Amino acid sequence: MILTVSNILQYQSFAEAKVLSGNVGLANEVSGVMVMEAPDIEAWGRSGQIILTSYFALDKLSDERIDLFFRKAKDLGISAFIFKKSRLLNEIPVIFIESCMKYHLPLIQIPKETSYERIILEVLETIINRKAYLLNSYYDIHNHFVKMTLSEPKIIDVLKVLQQMIQNPVSLFEKIKGTLIATDNQSTDFKIISEQYLPKGQFMNFDYTQRVANYPYYGSGDNHTQLAVAIPSLGYEQYELIIHEINEPVSDIDFMAIENAVGILQTELVKHYSIKQTTMNKTNELGSDLLHGRIEDEEQFEDTLNHLNLNKSDLHRVVVFEFSEDDSSKNLYSPLSSRFSDTIVNYSKKEFYTLVYVTRKHKVILILPTDTIDSESLKKRLAYILKKAIETPPFSGFKANVSISDPTNLKSLATAYKQAMDTQKIIHLINKNLQIKDYQDIGIYQIFSETNNLDQLVRFIPAKINQMHKDNLDLLYTLEAFLNVNQNYIEAAALLFVHPKTVRYRIEKIKNSYQIDFNDPEEILQLSIGLRLLKIIKQ
Known part of the structure; x- marks a missing residue:
């Protein structure tokens, strides 16, 4: 329990004291006492202090200076003023x-x-005794949780101990999956009415949000407060510990218990994450072997399918989510990319009953049984996954595309993986965001993507394109933009961020220097295909 102005009025030294300001501020916390000697309160004043004064230091000041003094006292958090008559000011x-x-x-x-001494001694004695009590309380609470940590507790056990200490229900909520672990089922049903950031107090190291919530179980007409504290985690999950202040408000000693509990919960969540990562790394290794055709031994192949729970008789597709952060200055291997990858996996698990996933820093690869899913239905479900992932904060700035292979047996999974990756290359040529394409959608590009020898692709690129690529890249980019917008000068200029006259000048130069006839549809088709093949070779 904190010491307030109202509390100190009960001391013997205040037996004959008079409150001249009514009831204002009597609930202010008292954390110290000071005798005022000078009006520079910003130099020595502290939040929670009560100021002992005869007013002598302020007596000669102007009304404006006096008003400024008390305004600063309010801003500093001074708890109260105690006035004592003197021989100079009666x-x-x-x-x-x-x-x-x-x-x-x-x-x-x-x-x-x-005497001032009597007041100072009584106030400080209470404060010192309380600090000693708080120190002992912290020691006891910390020791209790340390011993609990050594026993490797379950998360619900930590929550139950915390509930017992603070005498209020508590719950752990994971925002992405929407899962909840609670000590009291009655407190899990609530509607948040308002919330605000809670300023940090003496025993608060984490950030807290204070909410007003309505709990139907406890009466629809009554609202209660709750405290929520985010628990840092390594994965994509977003955990928060919720303290439901149903029985009584949280005290400073309760905050000690909460802070210790958050530390233990964070440790346990890190353990869970580490175990999950170990399992995922093993799955990634086996899945990668399948996708790259590295398993030649039949017995090893069967063991891999059993470990991944894949049915040999089912047809499967390979789905590739490829993504990047919108800000090109950020590293693809940032923690945010890893969290986005985990988010895609999470939504994929919800959407598909059985799947195997392999994660890379900027890719998520799914191996899906698709005997009962047609291509269009699969695209719709993948579009839903992509939409939910992009809508999850803080991933709104991500660019992502999805490619899908043809159905194949597990022996030919490497071919399916190549199809999905080749489809990604063609999506890059389109240069649009949030595309979902299967291998059949890329049409004629299948002919070129199935060619592993780049020298063969070069043969299909017109000599004029190769020469322009060597001579002048600005002309090459202008030609590509011009053909992509059906030879519209204004739209091409917008794509290139130049004036339409610049586009006209460059196109005329292309006509004269490379003898290109823009009215010949056959030549335009060959040039368009050649430009795209050039991009495929670069990739």
């Missing part, structure tokens, strides 16, 4: 009372006979 100035009332600062008058 009556309390009216402006002293008015200023305290204006800034809602308690003003207490004590008799001349009451």
